[in-house]
Amino acid sequence: MLKIYDGPVDVAELLTEWYGEKREENYGAMVTFVGTVREEGGIDGLSFDIYRPLLERWYGAWRDRLAEEGALLEMAHSEGDVPVHTSSFACAIFSPKRRVALTMLDAFVEDFKANAPIWKYDLKEGRRLYAAERSTPMSGSGLLA
Template sequence: MIGVTGDDFDVNAVIDRVRKPDMGALVTFLGTVRDDGGTEVMELEAYEEVAVRELETIRDEAFARYPIAAVEVIHRVGRLRVGENILLIVVGAGHRKEAFDACEYILERIKESVPIWKKEIGEGGERWVPGESHGGDA
C-alpha cells in the first residue's frame, strides 16, 4: 500500500500485512510530531495526486535498487498534535541490511521529492518548516 491520508494508521496491522514467511527482516520507520521547543500542532498539506505518484515512483526505485520483497508507505496530512503518527515506512526483505538500506533510501527520497509540507504551530506563532517537503522526524 502506498497512500496519503488524513486518518491515523495501525502500525501493527501494516506490519502484519507485509510479513511473509520468507522475510528475515521487517524494518519500520515511524515518524511522529515532535515538540520542537514549543510546537503544539503540526499542519501537513499535500498535493495528494502528485504525492501518491511520487511515493509509488520511490517504491519502484527501491525495488530496482535493493533485493527487497515488500514496501508500504503511509503519509498523513491534516492537523496533528505532538506524539501523533505522521509517516510509516515498512520494508520487508530476506536480510536486515537490504531492508535497512532500502528504508533509509525511501525516507531520504521522500524528504527530497514528495510534495508534502509542514507548518509548526505553537505558543510563539506558526512557521512553515523551511527546506523540507516531508512530515517525518528525520
C-alpha cells in the first residue's frame, strides 16, 4: 500500500502497523528504510510536491516486480512541509527470504531517488526554494526538442 502523509511520516506508528499487519503472513524478513531530513545548509526542513497519478503507476510497477519474487512492498511519503530531524519517506519489503528483501530494497530506494515523481524544496527563513542541486532529473522530463 502507498500512503501519503500531510507533513512528516509517523515512523514509529507506521512500522508498528506494517509489522502488525504482516507478521502472521509467513514472511521471513521485513527490511525497512527510513529517510530523515538532515539539518544542513541552514534549512529548517524540506517540502515536497507529488504527482500522484505517476507515483501510483511507478509504485504499482515496483509492487508487481516484487510480487514476482514472492515479496511485498509498502511505502509512505510526505507531501508538504517536513521539519529537520523528522522523516519524509519510509518503505518496507516483506519477503520469505532475507536476500530478496535486502537486494530489492537497495534497488527500490535507488530507483525512488531517480524516478519517483516527487519534487523537493528547501524550507529556509520562511521561504520554499527548489532544491535543484540535490534533485535528479526524471527520465523523459523537461522541454521537448
